[in-house]
Each structure stands twice: as structure tokens, then as C-alpha cells.
Amino acid sequence: xxxxxxxxxxxxxxxSRLPVSAATRIISLGEGNTPLIQLLNIPALxxxxxxxxVKYEGLNPTGSFKDRGMTMAVTKAVEDGSRxxxxxxxxxxxxxxxxxxxxxxxxxxxxxxxxxxALGKLAQTLMYGAKIIQIRGNFDDGMALVxxxxxxAPVTIVNSINPFRLEGQKTAAFEIVDELGAAPDYxxxxxxxxxxxxxxxxxxxxxxxxxxxxxxxxxxRPVMCGYQALGASPFVQGKMVDNPETVATAxxxxxxxxxxxxxxxxxxxxxxxxxxxxxxxxxxxxxxxQHEGIFCEPASAxxxxxxxxxxxxxxxxxxxxxxCTLTGNGLKDPDTAIGQCRDTHPVSIEASLDAVxxxxxxSM
Ligand SMILES: *Cc1c(COP(=O)(O)O)cnc(C)c1O
Numbered sequence: 457x458x459x460x461x462x463x464x465x466x467x468x469x470x471x472s473r474l475p476v477s478a479a480t481r482i483i484s485l486g487e488g489n490t491p492l493i494q495l496l497n498i499p500a501l502x503x504x505x506x507x508x509x510v511k512y513e514g515l516n517p518t519g520s521f522k523d524r525g526m527t528m529a530v531t532k533a534v535e536d537g538s539r540x541x542x543x544x545x546x547x548x549x550x551x552x553x554x555x556x557x558x559x560x561x562x563x564x565x566x567x568x569x570x571x572x573x574a575l576g577k578l579a580q581t582l583m584y585g586a587k588i589i590q591i592r593g594n595f596d597d598g599m600a601l602v603x604x605x606x607x608x609a610p611v612t613i614v615n616s617i618n619p620f621r622l623e624g625q626k627t628a629a630f631e632i633v634d635e636l637g638a639a640p641d642y643x644x645x646x647x648x649x650x651x652x653x654x655x656x657x658x659x660x661x662x663x664x665x666x667x668x669x670x671x672x673x674x675x676x677r678p679v680m681c682g683y684q685a686l687g688a689s690p691f692v693q694g695k696m697v698d699n700p701e702t703v704a705t706a707x708x709x710x711x712x713x714x715x716x717x718x719x720x721x722x723x724x725x726x727x728x729x730x731x732x733x734x735x736x737x738x739x740x741x742x743x744x745x746q747h748e749g750i751f752c753e754p755a756s757a758x759x760x761x762x763x764x765x766x767x768x769x770x771x772x773x774x775x776x777x778x779x780c781t782l783t784g785n786g787l788k789d790p791d792t793a794i795g796q797c798r799d800t801h802p803v804s805i806e807a808s809l810d811a812v813x814x815x816x817x818x819s820m
Contacts, residue, residue, distance in 0.1 A: 464489060465527055466627045473630070473662065474528065474623055483530045483560045485517035488627055492635050492779070497747040498760075504767050507777040509640070510744070510760070511628060514752055514785030518580060520706075521625060521652060521783050522552035526614060528624030530556040533612040540565065542611040544598030546648070546706050547577030548784055553614050554586035565611060567591055567598035574705055574753070574789035594700065596711040616651025617713050625652055629659025632779055639664070639676045642772055645781040646758035647682035647691060647729065648707035650718035652783065656680070657721040678779070680727035681772075682718065683762030685755075689731035691718065703734045703792060706755035706784060728771075732761045738796055740764065741786070751786030751793075759783075 466488030467474055476482065495508040513521035530553075533541055540563040543549045550566035550573075557564035564586040568578075572594065581588055591598055599615065606613045616622060633639050639660050647653055660677045667675040684692055685702030690712055697710035712718065722728060732740075734754075741757035744750045759780035766772040786793060805811040 466524055466624065467527055467531065470627050470630055474627075475620070476531065480531060480535055482527070483534060483556055484527050485523065485555060485559060487516045487523035487527050489631065490515050490628075492632060493748075493750065495748055498743060501743075501747060502764065502767065505774045506767065506772075508763070509632075509636070509777075509779045510748075510750060510752075511632060511779055511781045512750065512752070513628070513781060513783050514756070514788075518548070518551045518555045519576070519785035519788055520548040520552065520753075521628065521781070522548045523556075524627060525616060525618075525621030525624040525651070525655070526552040526556045529612075529614045529618045529620040530560050530562075532620045533614065534560050534562065536612070538610070538612040539563065540611045541614045542602055542606060542609075543567070543614045544595055544602045545573075545615075546595050546708055547573040547581075548706055548788070549615060550586060550588070551577050551580035551584070554581045554584035557586065558584050563587065565589060567602055569594045569598060572705055572708065575791055576785075576788040595709050596700070599711070599713065615713065616649050616655075622651055622655040622658060625655035626659030626662065628781070629656045630663060633660070633663050636777070636779075638674045639678045640779045641678060641776040642681055642763075642778045643678040643781070644681045644683065644759040644763045644778060646704070646707050646755050646783055647684050647718065648688075648709040648712065648755070650682070650691070650712045650714040652781070653680055653682050653721055654714045654717040656781070657725060661724075677725060680721050680725040681762060681766065682722070682727065682729045683758040684729065684731045685737060685758065686731045686733050689729075690715075691722075691729035692731040702737075704737055704753075704755035704758060705789070706753060707758065730762055730765065732758055732765070736761045736765070738792075741793075742796060744782070745786065750782065752782040753784040753786055753788045754792055756782040756784050 465484030516523040688700030700710035740761035
């Protein structure tokens with residue numbers, strides 16, 4: 457007997473809310489439907505009466521939320537007859553584009569900043585077999601080049617300026633509302649190009665607009681809080697930044713592509729942008745790992761780092777229900793993780809029962 461279970465990627469799950477038809481060939485790796493995990497220890501640790509959930513996007517097929525946008529963008533590129541896709545990337549977009557291109561049987565070209573991409577992301581992109589073009593420049597330089605080259609070559613851009621990316625990514629908001637029964641009070645996330653904050657707002661807004669005929673859904677929308685790294689904080693400075701610098705390489709972006717869209721999200725939701733130092737971001741990353749057992753990449757932890765500051769100041773009040781998006785998996789950037797744990801490096805002992813016993817008893 458044939459296996460009847462169908463894969464459950466996000467396009468199938470939210471088909472009626474996405475731009476696909478019955479004839480569309482869907483390019484999927486089973487993305488979406490990621491865990492929404494309630495933090496159990498951190499609220500007590502900081503002494504705050506709050507309900508905090510993290511949307512763990514690191515469990516998508518290539519380890520970041522980019523897969524939500526990529527399933528949609530590649531599906532549409534193939535539908536439109538494209539034979540190749542291209543992107544500029546700080547790493548996660550390239551890994552995702554590379555994987556979905558393989559799945560579709562088309563070619564992927566990725567422009568990445570030389571030496572500024574986390575090891576895991578590079579390994580993935582190489583392994584999937586994408587054509588990697590390293591540039592001696594940053595993400596913003598790569599993005600400008602990709603826009604130009606797409607006018608001269610038959611390639612589809614799959615960066616978040618491709619509107620289908622945001623269509624796919626808005627489904628994360630649907631999943632949260634479906635699971636919590638209503639939108640949270642606040643939604644915190646890291647901001648680079650600001651495509652994701654725009655996509656979440658689109659998702660929350662579409663559900664809210666439908667709430668009249670939809671008993672399971674309310675018209676509530678969250679306050680959107682976008683967090684950047686201090687050295688790459690154009691939304692906080694109110695202007696583009698030319699030489700962005702941060703340990704959180706996924707948000708090392710000075711010229712955000714969704715600039716106007718994200719300002720609109722801020723205004724409509726009554727939210728704000730703020731910036732965190734690299735040390736604050738790394739501390740939040742370690743806190744999630746060591747107090748909750750959740751390992752995200754540095755950029756992702758900006759969401760919690762920002763939330764902690766805003767809880768402390770009272771800007772986000774006690775009693776709130778908050779969702780933080782953890783955009784990427786901690787395994788993406790092993791160098792930064794190991795670098796952060798220098799003081800807890802493994803002890804090295806003789807391979808004997810006595811020595812192991814002593815090592816255990818010494819640290820009990
Ligand atoms: C892409 C990415 C971001 C930033 O998302 P934008 O849509 O560019 O704002 C944040 N964190 C991780 C891990 C990413 O890969």
C-alpha cells in the first residue's frame with residue numbers, strides 16, 4: 457500500500473492564505489510548525505511575573521526561519537519558469553536558498569561577505585552545492601550587486617525584497633495565534649533587513665482582519681519590538697550605517713532592505729526599536745542555553761536581550777504575555793559558542809575509574 461501521509465510544510469498548512477493554486481508544484485522540506493516553548497526558569501531568575509514564549513525557528517530544515525520564506529520564494533520562482541536563484545547573505549539565506557534550489561532542481565548563486573559568515577552556515581552552503589561567490593565587502597555591498605546583476609542575468613532574487621519571502625514568513629504569526637488562541641501582548645525579534653518583523657506583522661494583521669468570521673481568532677495584534685546590535689543599528693540611529701559591526705553576524709546589516717515597511721510596523725503596532733551591546737546579546741544567548749536548555753545563534757538572542765532590558769525598565773509591564781522569535785540554531789556558529797565558554801572548558805584526566813570518580817565528586 458502506498459504511504460498516504462503527506463508532508464506538512466507550511467504551504468500545505470496555510471494553503472488558503474498563500475499565493476498558490478492547485479496546480480502549483482510546491483517545493484518543501486517540511487518547514488514551519490516549530491515549537492513555541494514557554495520559558496520556565498528565566499522569569500523567576502529575573503524576578504518578573506511574565507509569560508515568555510520562544511518560537512524556536514532554529515528547528516527548521518536548514519536551521520533558521522529563512523526556510524519559511526524560501527519554500528514560498530522557490531516555489532514561485534519555479535512556477536514562473538526560473539532556472540536559477542540568487543541572493544546576498546550573511547549566511548542563513550544562502551544555506552536555505554542552496555537547499556531549496558537542490559530540492560527544486562535549479563541552480564543557486566550566493567554572494568557572501570568573505571570571512572564574516574558563521575562556520576555552520578558556510579558548511580551547509582558548501583555541502584548543498586551552491587555556487588558561492590565571496591566578496592571583499594559586507595552584506596550591504598552584496599545586496600547592491602545582486603540587485604544589479606539580476607537586471608542583466610536570468611536569475612530570481614530570493615532575498616527578502618522578494619515579496620514571496622514575506623508571504624512564507626508570515627505563517628509564523630499564524631502558528632503562534634493558533635497555538636496561544638490569541639496574539640501575545642508583545643512580540644520581540646532581532647532586526648537586520650527587517651523583512652521578518654514586517655512578515656510577522658502581516659501575518660498578525662491578516663488573522664486579525666479575518667477575526668469577524670473566525671471564532672477561533674481574535675482581532676488582537678501585538679506590540680512589535682525590534683532589536684538590533686549597537687554596531688549595526690540603523691533603525692535606532694534613524695539612518696543607514698555604513699560599516700556595521702557585531703558578533704551577531706546574521707544582523708550585521710547597515711542598509712536594511714525593508715526600511716519603510718518596518719517603520720510602518722513600528723507606527724501601526726505602537727512598538728519600538730532598540731539596540732543592545734554584543735555582550736548583552738551573548739549573555740542572553742548563554743542564559744537561554746544554561747537556564748532553559750535552548751541553544752540559539754547570537755543574533756536570535758537579541759530578542760531576549762532586548763526583552764530583558766524592557767522588562768527591567770518597566771516599558772514592558774509585569775503580567776504581559778510575550779513571544780520572542782529565536783531566528784536561528786546555535787549550531788550555526790560554533791566558534792562564537794566555544795569562545796564564550798573559555799572558563800568552562802572540559803577538564804582533561806586519565807582514563808581510569810578513580811580519576812573519573814574524583815572529577816565527578818570534585819564538582820558536585
Ligand atoms: C536573517 C536573520 C535575521 C534578521 O532577519 P531580517 O528579516 O533580515 O530582519 C535575524 N536572525 C537570524 C538568525 C537570521 O538568519
